[in-house]
Every structure is written in C-alpha cells, then in structure tokens.
Amino acid sequence: MKLKSLVVAVLVMLSACGNDNPADPLAGFEPQIDNATDNFQLQASDVTDVGTVLQYTWANTGTMASVDHSTTTAAGAAGVVIRDADGTTVYSQGLEPSLNEDTAAGTTGTWTIVLTLTDYSGTLNFRVQKK
DSSP states (O other): OHHHHHHHHHHHHHHHHOOSSOOOTTTTOOOEEEEETTEEEEEEEEEEEEEEEEEEEEEESSSOEEEEEOOEEEEEEEEEEEEOTTSOEEEEEEOOSSEEEEOOOOOSEEEEEEEEEEEEEEEEEEEEEEO
C-alpha cells in the first residue's frame, strides 16, 4: 500500500512539473506568410499574449511600397518597421485596424520587414506591395 501511494504521489508530481524548460512564448503563434517578389503578406489569427520580434527579407523591385493594415488588437501592441536595401527606415508604424499608406522612397533590392509584438493579443494582418 505504501509503495502504491508513493508511485501515485510521484506520478502526480511529475505530471505537474511538465518539462524543465519554460513555456514557449510563441506556442500557438503560427503566422501565415506569403513572401513573393513585390508582395509580402502576414496574417495570424487568435494570437494570445505574444512578445517577439520577427524579421523578414523581402525583394522589392521598386523604390516605394504600399502598406495595407487590417489588424485587430485586443491587448498589447504590434508595430512594423520597413527598411530599404541600404538599411534606411522607409516606414515605421503601429499596426492599425484599417490603414493604407505608402513608404518613403528607398533603394530597390532586398528590403527588411520587422514585426514587433509586445504582449500582443488579437488578429494580425498586413500587406506590403511594390508601388
């Protein structure tokens, strides 16, 4: 009887502990990304309390881009920074429910898109297209 109680107690403790690693802060965060020349889009639904910085390279054959926001924020903040092929910031804005605006003019080539999420919950959706 003592052995059975000990085994049950150990199993309960092990199941409560899980693994020794802290929970993955990006667990369940699986953005859908379409990254094609002159067209970049990111969408993620049901995001819950995510804090991260993601960076993507994007080929832009033009010197400007149009940025289309369609993001719903329930908590936290989400922002996007876009840099041209020379590393110059051509766009920096918090993601909005409905906004369409252009970047500043930049250098053609491989641009960088940086998405920053701070304790973000909601639905992300934005598109960057050659202008």
